[in-house]
Amino acid sequence: MIIKDSFKNIEHSAKLLKQDKLVAIPTETVYGLAGNAYSEKAIQSIYEVKNRPAKNPLIVHIKNKNVISEIAKNIPEEAFKLADAFWPGPLTLVLEKQNHILPSLTANKSTVGVRMPNHEITLELLKKLDFPLVAPSANRSNHISPTTAEHVRSSLASKSPYILEGGVCKSGIESTIIGFKNGKPTLYRHGAIAKEEIEDVLNCSVVEISNDILPESPGMFKKHYSPNTPLLISKNVKKDLLRLNDKKIGIICFQNNLEDFNQNNLKVLSSKGNLKEAASKLYSTLHGFDNMGFDLILAEEMPNVGLGLAINDRLKRASFSEI
Ligand code: TXA
Ligand code: MG
Numbered sequence: 001m002i003i004k005d006s007f008k009n010i011e012h013s014a015k016l017l018k019q020d021k022l023v024a025i026p027t028e029t030v031y032g033l034a035g036n037a038y039s040e041k042a043i044q045s046i047y048e049v050k051n052r053p054a055k056n057p058l059i060v061h062i063k064n065k066n067v068i069s070e071i072a073k074n075i076p077e078e079a080f081k082l083a084d085a086f087w088p089g090p091l092t093l094v095l096e097k098q099n100h101i102l103p104s105l106t107a108n109k110s111t112v113g114v115r116m117p118n119h120e121i122t123l124e125l126l127k128k129l130d131f132p133l134v135a136p137s138a139n140r141s142n143h144i145s146p147t148t149a150e151h152v153r154s155s156l157a158s159k160s161p162y163i164l165e166g167g168v169c170k171s172g173i174e175s176t177i178i179g180f181k182n183g184k185p186t187l188y189r190h191g192a193i194a195k196e197e198i199e200d201v202l203n204c205s206v207v208e209i210s211n212d213i214l215p216e217s218p219g220m221f222k223k224h225y226s227p228n229t230p231l232l233i234s235k236n237v238k239k240d241l242l243r244l245n246d247k248k249i250g251i252i253c254f255q256n257n258l259e260d261f262n263q264n265n266l267k268v269l270s271s272k273g274n275l276k277e278a279a280s281k282l283y284s285t286l287h288g289f290d291n292m293g294f295d296l297i298l299a300e301e302m303p304n305v306g307l308g309l310a311i312n313d314r315l316k317r318a319s320f321s322e323i
Helices: 006-018 040-050 065-071 077-086 120-127 149-159 195-202 237-243 275-290 307-318
Strands: 023-025 032-036 059-061 091-097 111-115 162-164 176-181 184-189 231-234 249-253 266-268 296-300
Touching (some): 006 023, 006 162, 032 040, 040 149, 077 176, 120 162, 149 275, 184 195, 231 237, 237 249
Parallel strands (some): 023 162, 091 176, 249 266, 249 296
Antiparallel strands (some): 023 032, 176 184
8 A cells, every 4th residue: 555645644654663563665776575673574575575595685674773783783883984874874884693583584694784874864864763664675576676656556565564655765775884894994785875975084995895706795696676678788889780680679878869760769868978867767678678578788888987887787786687
């Protein structure tokens, strides 16, 4: 059920969460499937509803920066710097967990992911609770993350919980995940904050975990974030269109408008060439194209800078099951 007048229903959502039930919540990145972070029952329901493998840990959402020490310990100075710079906002910190954090939440890891989201409805809801919320993206495991309440409903279908409507998610792509492996700031997942922005705050370079080794963060599994329609990444859209001319194709371009192509089957992510805008439209475009009966989605590779890296990362994972 999608709840339109969300502010009036925050109280009811709080009540459901106190009963260990789940509520889908809006955030600035994507919608989350939220439950009481201290409830084993709520955590198990999250894994069940999403059909998520138990080895993929969840992110804890907190109402203010002070709660960080309730969740994590031995927090490095750099983590506080990043929290000051980006919270509330789309940054998840992976830190050493406090002993009371449930092993099912962290998939038995000694670390825990934590962030303070930036959405007024969800912050209002968190204030009404005396526990943090654990919330993965509110989609079936391995599918496209939801950036509207309707995406949540269609992805989770009959298992869809009470959904707090919070409009279209502003960033439209998941949080950037930073950990401190061997004491060094490490990027576990590209996301709504560019790696360069993190490096500017820390005044040092951030190590990137290679995809070739066993993923530190299952959001880095090769296949993830996938539409049902096969997706191909293109370095030259016009050339690939000639090669694939017998197929019904939906095209995702960065800023190049292909005038001689059927405009109904084309989505330009940012005509101004703004990568933040492009990132915010990626998932809604994939959701829309997935319902249009295409044989193939052809997605132009984005410039490999700033949020272009996050978009290309998601496109790569979406394209893993090649045609
Ligand atoms: O923007 C977001 O982060 C959204 C919203 C709802 O907050 N949440 C989200 O959650 O994307 P989810 O569960 O779809 O992705 C969480 C990612 C996974 O890739 C998981 O492996 C990683 O966070 N993660 C969580 N705890 C971790 C840990 N202790 N070490 C490494 N990676 C961790
Ligand atoms: Mg997810």
